[in-house]
Amino acid sequence: MLRKTISFKTLGCRLNLYETDALASKFREKGFMTDDDFENSDAEIFVINTCTITNQSDKKSREYINRAIKKGSFVVVTGCMAEQYAKKYLPYSAQVIVVDNKHKNLVYEIVEAHLGGEIVDMKNLDGDVFGFEAAKETFHTRSIVKIQDGCNNFCSYCIVPYVRGRAVSRPVEDILNNIKTELTFGFKEIVLTGVNISKYNYEGVGFEELIRKILEIDGDFRLRIASIEPDDFSDSFVDLFRNPKLAPHIHLCLQSGSNSVLKRMHRHYTREDFMVIVDKFRSIIPNFNVTTDIIVGLPGETDEDFNQTLDVAQRIGFGHIHAFKYSRRSGTLADKMDCQIDEKIKNQRSKILRDLSEQLSADYQKNFVGKHQRILTETIEDDGFVYGYGENYVRIKMKIFDGVKTNKFYDVEIIGIEGGELIGKQLN
Ligand code: 5AD
Ligand code: SF4
Numbered sequence: 001m002l003r004k005t006i007s008f009k010t011l012g013c014r015l016n017l018y019e020t021d022a023l024a025s026k027f028r029e030k031g032f033m034t035d036d037d038f039e040n041s042d043a044e045i046f047v048i049n050t051c052t053i054t055n056q057s058d059k060k061s062r063e064y065i066n067r068a069i070k071k072g073s074f075v076v077v078t079g080c081m082a083e084q085y086a087k088k089y090l091p092y093s094a095q096v097i098v099v100d101n102k103h104k105n106l107v108y109e110i111v112e113a114h115l116g117g118e119i120v121d122m123k124n125l126d127g128d129v130f131g132f133e134a135a136k137e138t139f140h141t142r143s144i145v146k147i148q149d150g151c152n153n154f155c156s157y158c159i160v161p162y163v164r165g166r167a168v169s170r171p172v173e174d175i176l177n178n179i180k181t182e183l184t185f186g187f188k189e190i191v192l193t194g195v196n197i198s199k200y201n202y203e204g205v206g207f208e209e210l211i212r213k214i215l216e217i218d219g220d221f222r223l224r225i226a227s228i229e230p231d232d233f234s235d236s237f238v239d240l241f242r243n244p245k246l247a248p249h250i251h252l253c254l255q256s257g258s259n260s261v262l263k264r265m266h267r268h269y270t271r272e273d274f275m276v277i278v279d280k281f282r283s284i285i286p287n288f289n290v291t292t293d294i295i296v297g298l299p300g301e302t303d304e305d306f307n308q309t310l311d312v313a314q315r316i317g318f319g320h321i322h323a324f325k326y327s328r329r330s331g332t333l334a335d336k337m338d339c340q341i342d343e344k345i346k347n348q349r350s351k352i353l354r355d356l357s358e359q360l361s362a363d364y365q366k367n368f369v370g371k372h373q374r375i376l377t378e379t380i381e382d383d384g385f386v387y388g389y390g391e392n393y394v395r396i397k398m399k400i401f402d403g404v405k406t407n408k409f410y411d412v413e414i415i416g417i418e419g420g421e422l423i424g425k426q427l428n
Contacts, residue, residue, distance in 0.1 A: 004032050004044050005035065006034055006043055006047065006111075007035050007037070007045070007046050007047070007073075008024050011064070012050070012053060012079065013051065014193040014226055015194065016079055017140075018144035018193055019104055019105075021140075021143075022132035022135050023104075023105075023132070024138075024139070025137060028136070038064065038067075043073055044074060045073055045076065046073050047075075047107060048076070049104075050081035050082050051080055051081055052080040052159055052329075053159065053160070054324065056327065061079070065077055074111075075095060075096045075097070076107055078100070078104050078107060079101070079104070080160070082099065083100050083101050097114060101164060101165075102129065103122050105129070106125055106127055109125070130146065130168075134177075134182055135185075137185075138187075141189070141376065141406070142187070142189040142224070142376075143187035144191045145175065145178050147170050147175050147194050148195065149167075149170075149195060150166045151167055151199075153266070154266060155266050157298060157334040162332075164195055167199055169199075169200050172213065175214070179217060180217060183219045187221070188408070189247075190222075193226050197225070198229055199231075211237075215245050215246060222244075222246070222374075222391060223246050223247065225246075225247075225249075227251040228250055230253070230273065231277075235280075238281055241288070244391075248392055249291070249319070250281070250288075251290075251292065251293070253292060254274055254292045255267055255294060256295065256301075257271045257274075257308045259271055259308075260305060261300075261301055261309075265295075265298060266333070275315060275316065287368070289319040289392040289394070290316060291318055291321070291393070292318050293324060294321055294324065295325075296324070296346055297341040298334060298341070299326075300338070310356060313357075317363060318361075319364045319392070319393065321356070323350050323353040323357065325346040326346065366417070368390075368392070368422055369422075371413070371414055372413055372414075373394065373411075373422075374390060374410070375389065375396045375409070375424055377408050378406060380404065384400055385400060386398055386399075386404050386406075395422065396412060396422045397421045397423060398412060398423065412424030412427060
Protein backbone atom coordinates (compact mmCIF):
# COMPACT_ATOMS: atom_id res chain seq x y z
CA MET A 1 0.00 0.00 0.00
CA LEU A 2 1.24 3.49 -0.83
CA ARG A 3 2.24 5.46 2.22
CA LYS A 4 0.13 8.54 2.81
CA THR A 5 1.82 11.90 3.34
CA ILE A 6 0.74 14.29 6.06
CA SER A 7 2.01 17.87 6.19
CA PHE A 8 2.14 20.06 9.30
CA LYS A 9 1.94 23.84 9.49
CA THR A 10 2.54 25.32 12.94
CA LEU A 11 1.76 28.90 13.91
CA GLY A 12 2.49 30.67 17.18
CA CYS A 13 4.24 29.48 20.30
CA ARG A 14 6.67 26.76 21.35
CA LEU A 15 3.83 24.75 22.87
CA ASN A 16 2.35 24.41 19.42
CA LEU A 17 5.77 23.35 18.08
CA TYR A 18 6.02 20.69 20.79
CA GLU A 19 2.53 19.40 20.06
CA THR A 20 3.16 19.32 16.30
CA ASP A 21 6.45 17.44 16.82
CA ALA A 22 4.74 14.85 18.98
CA LEU A 23 1.86 14.38 16.52
CA ALA A 24 4.15 14.17 13.48
CA SER A 25 6.31 11.61 15.26
CA LYS A 26 3.26 9.46 15.95
CA PHE A 27 2.12 9.59 12.32
CA ARG A 28 5.66 8.62 11.23
CA GLU A 29 5.67 5.68 13.61
CA LYS A 30 2.37 4.52 12.15
CA GLY A 31 3.81 4.50 8.64
CA PHE A 32 2.92 7.94 7.28
CA MET A 33 5.40 10.19 5.53
CA THR A 34 5.54 13.64 7.11
CA ASP A 35 6.77 17.07 6.09
CA ASP A 36 6.59 20.66 7.26
CA ASP A 37 7.06 22.23 3.84
CA PHE A 38 3.64 23.80 3.37
CA GLU A 39 4.46 25.65 0.16
CA ASN A 40 5.74 22.65 -1.78
CA SER A 41 3.79 19.87 -0.15
CA ASP A 42 1.05 18.05 -1.99
CA ALA A 43 0.23 15.85 1.00
CA GLU A 44 -3.11 14.05 1.19
CA ILE A 45 -3.60 15.48 4.68
CA PHE A 46 -2.70 18.85 6.19
CA VAL A 47 -2.68 19.67 9.89
CA ILE A 48 -2.83 23.41 10.56
CA ASN A 49 -1.90 24.04 14.20
CA THR A 50 -3.25 27.56 14.61
CA CYS A 51 -2.65 30.55 16.89
CA THR A 52 -4.97 33.36 18.00
CA ILE A 53 -2.68 35.55 20.14
CA THR A 54 -3.28 38.57 17.85
CA ASN A 55 -5.49 39.50 14.89
CA GLN A 56 -2.49 38.89 12.70
CA SER A 57 -2.17 35.31 13.98
CA ASP A 58 -5.86 34.71 13.25
CA LYS A 59 -5.45 36.07 9.77
CA LYS A 60 -2.39 33.95 9.05
CA SER A 61 -4.09 30.86 10.44
CA ARG A 62 -7.12 31.46 8.23
CA GLU A 63 -4.92 31.94 5.18
CA TYR A 64 -3.16 28.62 5.71
CA ILE A 65 -6.45 26.82 6.29
CA ASN A 66 -7.91 28.23 3.06
CA ARG A 67 -4.80 27.45 1.06
CA ALA A 68 -4.73 23.88 2.36
CA ILE A 69 -8.40 23.49 1.43
CA LYS A 70 -7.61 24.80 -2.07
CA LYS A 71 -4.89 22.19 -2.46
CA GLY A 72 -7.76 19.70 -2.28
CA SER A 73 -6.34 17.81 0.68
CA PHE A 74 -8.11 16.68 3.83
CA VAL A 75 -7.50 19.42 6.43
CA VAL A 76 -7.30 19.11 10.20
CA VAL A 77 -7.57 22.47 11.95
CA THR A 78 -6.45 22.56 15.55
CA GLY A 79 -4.86 24.97 18.07
CA CYS A 80 -6.04 28.17 19.73
CA MET A 81 -7.61 29.83 16.70
CA ALA A 82 -9.60 26.68 16.03
CA GLU A 83 -10.75 26.80 19.63
CA GLN A 84 -12.03 30.36 19.30
CA TYR A 85 -13.20 30.91 15.78
CA ALA A 86 -12.91 27.96 13.46
CA LYS A 87 -16.42 26.72 14.04
CA LYS A 88 -17.69 30.15 13.05
CA TYR A 89 -15.53 30.51 9.96
CA LEU A 90 -15.53 27.00 8.66
CA PRO A 91 -18.70 25.57 7.22
CA TYR A 92 -19.11 21.87 7.99
CA SER A 93 -17.56 19.85 5.22
CA ALA A 94 -16.21 16.38 4.69
CA GLN A 95 -12.86 17.94 3.78
CA VAL A 96 -12.23 19.79 7.05
CA ILE A 97 -12.26 18.66 10.64
CA VAL A 98 -11.76 20.93 13.66
CA VAL A 99 -10.03 19.46 16.70
CA ASP A 100 -10.16 21.56 19.88
CA ASN A 101 -7.14 21.94 22.19
CA LYS A 102 -8.48 19.36 24.63
CA HIS A 103 -8.45 16.68 21.94
CA LYS A 104 -5.29 17.77 20.11
CA ASN A 105 -3.36 14.77 21.37
CA LEU A 106 -5.85 12.54 19.52
CA VAL A 107 -5.31 13.97 16.03
CA TYR A 108 -3.81 10.67 14.88
CA GLU A 109 -6.76 8.62 16.12
CA ILE A 110 -9.22 11.13 14.66
CA VAL A 111 -7.54 11.06 11.23
CA GLU A 112 -7.41 7.25 11.25
CA ALA A 113 -11.10 7.04 12.09
CA HIS A 114 -11.88 9.55 9.37
CA LEU A 115 -9.86 7.61 6.79
CA GLY A 116 -11.79 4.53 7.86
CA GLY A 117 -15.03 6.31 7.00
CA GLU A 118 -16.19 7.01 10.55
CA ILE A 119 -17.84 10.26 11.58
CA VAL A 120 -15.92 11.31 14.67
CA ASP A 121 -17.81 12.90 17.54
CA MET A 122 -15.27 14.67 19.78
CA LYS A 123 -17.68 14.45 22.72
CA ASN A 124 -17.09 10.71 22.90
CA LEU A 125 -13.31 11.03 23.12
CA ASP A 126 -11.22 11.58 26.24
CA GLY A 127 -8.54 14.13 25.37
CA ASP A 128 -5.53 14.93 27.55
CA VAL A 129 -3.44 18.09 27.25
CA PHE A 130 -0.44 16.06 28.44
CA GLY A 131 -1.28 13.00 26.35
CA PHE A 132 1.50 13.47 23.80
CA GLU A 133 4.22 10.86 23.39
CA ALA A 134 7.94 11.68 23.23
CA ALA A 135 8.94 12.63 19.68
CA LYS A 136 11.62 10.49 18.07
CA GLU A 137 12.36 12.91 15.28
CA THR A 138 11.37 16.56 15.21
CA PHE A 139 11.39 19.37 12.71
CA HIS A 140 14.32 21.04 14.56
CA THR A 141 17.47 20.28 16.57
CA ARG A 142 16.25 21.04 20.07
CA SER A 143 13.69 18.92 21.82
CA ILE A 144 10.80 20.86 23.32
CA VAL A 145 9.19 19.32 26.40
CA LYS A 146 5.86 20.48 27.75
CA ILE A 147 5.63 20.71 31.52
CA GLN A 148 2.53 22.81 32.05
CA ASP A 149 -0.47 24.19 30.21
CA GLY A 150 -2.95 27.02 30.74
CA CYS A 151 -2.78 30.21 32.79
CA ASN A 152 -4.66 31.83 35.67
CA ASN A 153 -3.18 35.31 35.31
CA PHE A 154 -5.73 36.91 33.03
CA CYS A 155 -3.51 39.76 31.91
CA SER A 156 -5.97 42.34 30.59
CA TYR A 157 -4.91 42.01 26.93
CA CYS A 158 -4.50 38.24 26.70
CA ILE A 159 -6.78 35.60 25.21
CA VAL A 160 -4.64 32.62 26.26
CA PRO A 161 -6.43 31.75 29.53
CA TYR A 162 -9.67 31.53 27.53
CA VAL A 163 -8.29 29.23 24.86
CA ARG A 164 -5.83 27.07 26.80
CA GLY A 165 -7.84 27.11 30.03
CA ARG A 166 -6.65 27.23 33.64
CA ALA A 167 -3.13 26.30 34.73
CA VAL A 168 -2.40 22.58 35.00
CA SER A 169 0.94 20.87 35.63
CA ARG A 170 2.19 17.67 34.10
CA PRO A 171 3.19 14.86 36.50
CA VAL A 172 6.88 15.00 37.47
CA GLU A 173 7.60 11.39 36.48
CA ASP A 174 6.07 11.91 33.02
CA ILE A 175 8.32 14.91 32.43
CA LEU A 176 11.45 13.09 33.61
CA ASN A 177 10.60 10.05 31.49
CA ASN A 178 9.84 12.24 28.47
CA ILE A 179 13.25 13.91 28.81
CA LYS A 180 15.10 10.60 29.33
CA THR A 181 13.44 9.19 26.23
CA GLU A 182 14.37 12.26 24.21
CA LEU A 183 17.99 11.88 25.34
CA THR A 184 18.04 8.24 24.22
CA PHE A 185 16.73 9.46 20.83
CA GLY A 186 19.92 11.56 20.65
CA PHE A 187 18.64 15.05 21.48
CA LYS A 188 21.22 17.23 23.22
CA GLU A 189 19.18 20.23 24.22
CA ILE A 190 15.87 20.16 26.06
CA VAL A 191 13.68 23.27 26.08
CA LEU A 192 11.04 23.40 28.79
CA THR A 193 7.81 24.92 27.71
CA GLY A 194 4.32 25.76 28.92
CA VAL A 195 2.13 28.84 29.16
CA ASN A 196 3.22 29.97 32.63
CA ILE A 197 5.99 27.59 33.66
CA SER A 198 7.21 29.23 36.86
CA LYS A 199 3.80 28.38 38.34
CA TYR A 200 4.53 24.69 37.80
CA ASN A 201 3.30 22.68 40.77
CA TYR A 202 2.56 18.99 40.74
CA GLU A 203 1.62 17.48 44.10
CA GLY A 204 3.85 19.90 45.95
CA VAL A 205 6.82 19.76 43.56
CA GLY A 206 7.37 23.32 42.37
CA PHE A 207 9.31 24.67 39.42
CA GLU A 208 12.66 24.92 41.22
CA GLU A 209 12.46 21.35 42.49
CA LEU A 210 11.51 20.14 39.03
CA ILE A 211 14.55 21.83 37.47
CA ARG A 212 16.76 20.28 40.15
CA LYS A 213 15.43 16.81 39.31
CA ILE A 214 15.94 17.34 35.58
CA LEU A 215 19.52 18.50 36.12
CA GLU A 216 20.19 15.26 38.02
CA ILE A 217 19.48 13.19 34.90
CA ASP A 218 22.70 11.64 33.55
CA GLY A 219 24.01 12.56 30.14
CA ASP A 220 25.70 15.27 28.15
CA PHE A 221 22.78 17.58 27.50
CA ARG A 222 21.76 21.09 28.27
CA LEU A 223 18.50 22.41 29.59
CA ARG A 224 16.92 25.66 28.49
CA ILE A 225 14.08 27.45 30.21
CA ALA A 226 12.18 29.22 27.48
CA SER A 227 9.49 31.78 28.14
CA ILE A 228 8.84 32.62 31.77
CA GLU A 229 6.89 35.26 33.67
CA PRO A 230 8.63 37.58 36.17
CA ASP A 231 8.26 35.94 39.58
CA ASP A 232 9.83 35.95 43.05
CA PHE A 233 12.80 33.88 41.96
CA SER A 234 14.55 32.72 45.13
CA ASP A 235 18.33 32.84 45.58
CA SER A 236 18.44 29.06 45.48
CA PHE A 237 16.62 29.08 42.14
CA VAL A 238 19.05 31.61 40.67
CA ASP A 239 21.94 29.51 42.05
CA LEU A 240 20.83 26.61 39.86
CA PHE A 241 22.31 28.49 36.91
CA ARG A 242 25.80 27.79 38.30
CA ASN A 243 25.25 24.31 36.90
CA PRO A 244 26.69 24.34 33.35
CA LYS A 245 23.87 22.05 32.24
CA LEU A 246 21.38 24.90 32.72
CA ALA A 247 21.71 27.37 29.84
CA PRO A 248 22.33 30.97 31.03
CA HIS A 249 19.33 32.41 29.22
CA ILE A 250 15.69 33.14 30.00
CA HIS A 251 12.97 34.68 27.93
CA LEU A 252 11.50 36.92 30.64
CA CYS A 253 8.36 38.71 29.51
CA LEU A 254 8.49 42.44 30.32
CA GLN A 255 5.44 43.52 28.24
CA SER A 256 5.93 47.16 29.28
CA GLY A 257 8.47 49.29 31.12
CA SER A 258 5.86 51.74 32.40
CA ASN A 259 4.42 51.08 35.84
CA SER A 260 1.03 52.55 34.97
CA VAL A 261 0.76 50.39 31.83
CA LEU A 262 1.86 47.32 33.79
CA LYS A 263 -0.94 48.04 36.25
CA ARG A 264 -3.51 48.27 33.46
CA MET A 265 -2.10 45.08 32.00
CA HIS A 266 -2.76 43.42 35.40
CA ARG A 267 0.90 42.43 35.62
CA HIS A 268 1.91 42.19 39.25
CA TYR A 269 5.41 43.70 39.19
CA THR A 270 6.98 47.09 38.57
CA ARG A 271 9.76 48.11 36.20
CA GLU A 272 12.04 48.26 39.26
CA ASP A 273 11.12 44.68 40.31
CA PHE A 274 11.93 43.49 36.81
CA MET A 275 15.37 45.11 36.82
CA VAL A 276 16.15 43.61 40.24
CA ILE A 277 15.33 40.12 38.88
CA VAL A 278 17.66 40.60 35.91
CA ASP A 279 20.45 41.89 38.19
CA LYS A 280 20.08 38.77 40.32
CA PHE A 281 20.71 36.48 37.35
CA ARG A 282 23.58 38.62 36.11
CA SER A 283 25.24 38.67 39.52
CA ILE A 284 25.79 34.92 39.02
CA ILE A 285 26.56 35.02 35.28
CA PRO A 286 27.52 38.46 33.98
CA ASN A 287 26.59 37.78 30.34
CA PHE A 288 23.33 36.05 31.24
CA ASN A 289 21.06 36.46 28.23
CA VAL A 290 17.65 37.96 28.87
CA THR A 291 15.30 38.09 25.90
CA THR A 292 11.75 39.36 26.15
CA ASP A 293 8.28 40.09 24.77
CA ILE A 294 7.01 43.67 24.75
CA ILE A 295 3.59 44.93 23.68
CA VAL A 296 3.29 48.44 22.28
CA GLY A 297 0.04 50.37 22.12
CA LEU A 298 -2.02 49.04 25.02
CA PRO A 299 -5.07 51.34 25.31
CA GLY A 300 -3.98 54.61 26.91
CA GLU A 301 -0.23 54.06 26.41
CA THR A 302 1.30 57.56 26.17
CA ASP A 303 4.58 58.65 24.59
CA GLU A 304 5.96 58.91 28.11
CA ASP A 305 4.89 55.31 28.88
CA PHE A 306 6.54 54.13 25.70
CA ASN A 307 9.74 56.04 26.54
CA GLN A 308 9.78 54.27 29.89
CA THR A 309 9.71 50.97 28.04
CA LEU A 310 12.62 52.02 25.83
CA ASP A 311 14.48 53.15 28.94
CA VAL A 312 14.09 49.77 30.72
CA ALA A 313 15.04 47.92 27.54
CA GLN A 314 18.22 49.97 27.24
CA ARG A 315 19.16 49.59 30.89
CA ILE A 316 18.74 45.84 30.71
CA GLY A 317 20.32 45.35 27.31
CA PHE A 318 18.03 42.57 26.14
CA GLY A 319 19.61 40.00 23.84
CA HIS A 320 16.46 40.15 21.75
CA ILE A 321 13.05 41.82 21.98
CA HIS A 322 9.98 40.30 20.40
CA ALA A 323 7.83 43.37 19.75
CA PHE A 324 4.06 42.88 19.52
CA LYS A 325 1.58 45.52 18.47
CA TYR A 326 -1.37 45.41 20.84
CA SER A 327 -4.26 43.63 19.22
CA ARG A 328 -7.84 43.74 20.51
CA ARG A 329 -9.05 40.33 21.61
CA SER A 330 -12.75 40.13 22.21
CA GLY A 331 -13.70 38.96 25.68
CA THR A 332 -10.59 40.46 27.31
CA LEU A 333 -10.63 43.46 29.67
CA ALA A 334 -8.35 45.63 27.53
CA ASP A 335 -10.76 45.31 24.63
CA LYS A 336 -13.28 47.31 26.66
CA MET A 337 -10.80 50.01 27.72
CA ASP A 338 -11.12 53.60 26.44
CA CYS A 339 -8.36 55.29 24.47
CA GLN A 340 -7.51 52.53 22.01
CA ILE A 341 -4.33 53.60 20.24
CA ASP A 342 -4.24 54.56 16.59
CA GLU A 343 -2.71 51.90 14.33
CA LYS A 344 -0.27 54.47 12.93
CA ILE A 345 1.17 55.17 16.38
CA LYS A 346 1.41 51.44 17.11
CA ASN A 347 3.33 50.97 13.88
CA GLN A 348 5.71 53.80 14.74
CA ARG A 349 6.36 52.49 18.24
CA SER A 350 6.81 48.97 17.00
CA LYS A 351 9.38 50.15 14.43
CA ILE A 352 11.31 52.10 17.07
CA LEU A 353 11.31 49.08 19.36
CA ARG A 354 12.43 46.70 16.61
CA ASP A 355 15.28 49.06 15.72
CA LEU A 356 16.30 49.22 19.38
CA SER A 357 16.16 45.44 19.57
CA GLU A 358 18.57 45.15 16.66
CA GLN A 359 20.95 47.59 18.24
CA LEU A 360 20.79 45.87 21.64
CA SER A 361 21.32 42.43 20.07
CA ALA A 362 24.40 43.75 18.27
CA ASP A 363 25.70 45.26 21.52
CA TYR A 364 25.03 42.02 23.37
CA GLN A 365 26.94 40.00 20.77
CA LYS A 366 30.04 42.13 21.33
CA ASN A 367 30.34 40.72 24.87
CA PHE A 368 31.33 37.38 23.42
CA VAL A 369 34.33 38.29 21.29
CA GLY A 370 37.36 36.58 22.82
CA LYS A 371 35.14 34.34 25.02
CA HIS A 372 34.21 30.69 24.80
CA GLN A 373 30.81 29.17 23.99
CA ARG A 374 29.62 25.63 23.50
CA ILE A 375 27.83 25.50 20.18
CA LEU A 376 25.17 22.92 19.43
CA THR A 377 25.42 22.58 15.66
CA GLU A 378 22.17 22.75 13.69
CA THR A 379 22.89 23.07 9.97
CA ILE A 380 25.80 22.63 7.60
CA GLU A 381 25.30 25.05 4.72
CA ASP A 382 26.55 25.33 1.15
CA ASP A 383 28.29 28.60 2.03
CA GLY A 384 31.03 26.56 3.77
CA PHE A 385 29.83 27.25 7.32
CA VAL A 386 28.18 25.35 10.16
CA TYR A 387 25.55 27.17 12.19
CA GLY A 388 24.19 26.66 15.67
CA TYR A 389 23.60 28.27 19.05
CA GLY A 390 25.83 28.65 22.09
CA GLU A 391 24.61 28.16 25.66
CA ASN A 392 23.71 31.88 25.89
CA TYR A 393 21.39 31.45 22.90
CA VAL A 394 23.67 33.43 20.61
CA ARG A 395 23.87 32.25 17.02
CA ILE A 396 27.36 31.22 15.96
CA LYS A 397 28.82 30.36 12.58
CA MET A 398 32.07 28.53 12.02
CA LYS A 399 34.00 27.14 9.07
CA ILE A 400 33.22 23.57 8.10
CA PHE A 401 35.98 21.22 9.30
CA ASP A 402 36.72 17.53 8.78
CA GLY A 403 34.21 15.33 10.51
CA VAL A 404 31.91 18.13 11.64
CA LYS A 405 28.39 16.92 12.36
CA THR A 406 25.05 18.47 13.18
CA ASN A 407 23.47 18.01 16.63
CA LYS A 408 26.86 17.90 18.31
CA PHE A 409 28.49 20.08 20.95
CA TYR A 410 31.77 21.80 20.11
CA ASP A 411 33.71 24.19 22.33
CA VAL A 412 34.47 27.31 20.37
CA GLU A 413 36.27 30.59 20.83
CA ILE A 414 34.45 33.59 19.39
CA ILE A 415 37.02 35.30 17.21
CA GLY A 416 34.96 38.11 15.76
CA ILE A 417 31.68 39.33 14.29
CA GLU A 418 31.05 39.36 10.54
CA GLY A 419 27.85 40.48 8.85
CA GLY A 420 26.07 40.47 12.20
CA GLU A 421 27.12 36.88 13.00
CA LEU A 422 29.43 35.66 15.75
CA ILE A 423 32.33 33.73 14.24
CA GLY A 424 33.47 30.70 16.21
CA LYS A 425 36.75 28.78 16.04
CA GLN A 426 36.68 25.16 17.08
CA LEU A 427 38.68 24.34 20.22
CA ASN A 428 38.17 20.56 20.52
N1 5AD B 1 -1.82 41.83 21.52
C1 5AD B 1 -0.50 41.83 21.23
N2 5AD B 1 0.36 40.97 21.79
C2 5AD B 1 -0.11 40.07 22.68
N3 5AD B 1 0.50 39.11 23.39
C3 5AD B 1 -0.43 38.49 24.14
N4 5AD B 1 -1.64 39.02 23.92
C4 5AD B 1 -1.48 40.02 23.01
C5 5AD B 1 -2.35 40.95 22.40
N5 5AD B 1 -3.66 40.98 22.67
C6 5AD B 1 1.93 38.87 23.33
C7 5AD B 1 2.60 38.96 24.70
C8 5AD B 1 2.94 37.55 25.01
C9 5AD B 1 3.18 36.99 23.63
C10 5AD B 1 3.14 35.50 23.53
O1 5AD B 1 2.16 37.55 22.87
O2 5AD B 1 3.76 39.75 24.59
O3 5AD B 1 4.09 37.42 25.84
FE1 SF4 C 1 -1.36 35.63 28.76
FE2 SF4 C 1 -0.51 36.90 30.95
FE3 SF4 C 1 -1.04 34.26 31.05
FE4 SF4 C 1 1.10 35.12 29.68
S1 SF4 C 1 0.76 35.35 31.92
S2 SF4 C 1 -0.44 33.62 28.97
S3 SF4 C 1 0.38 37.08 28.86
S4 SF4 C 1 -2.52 35.88 30.69
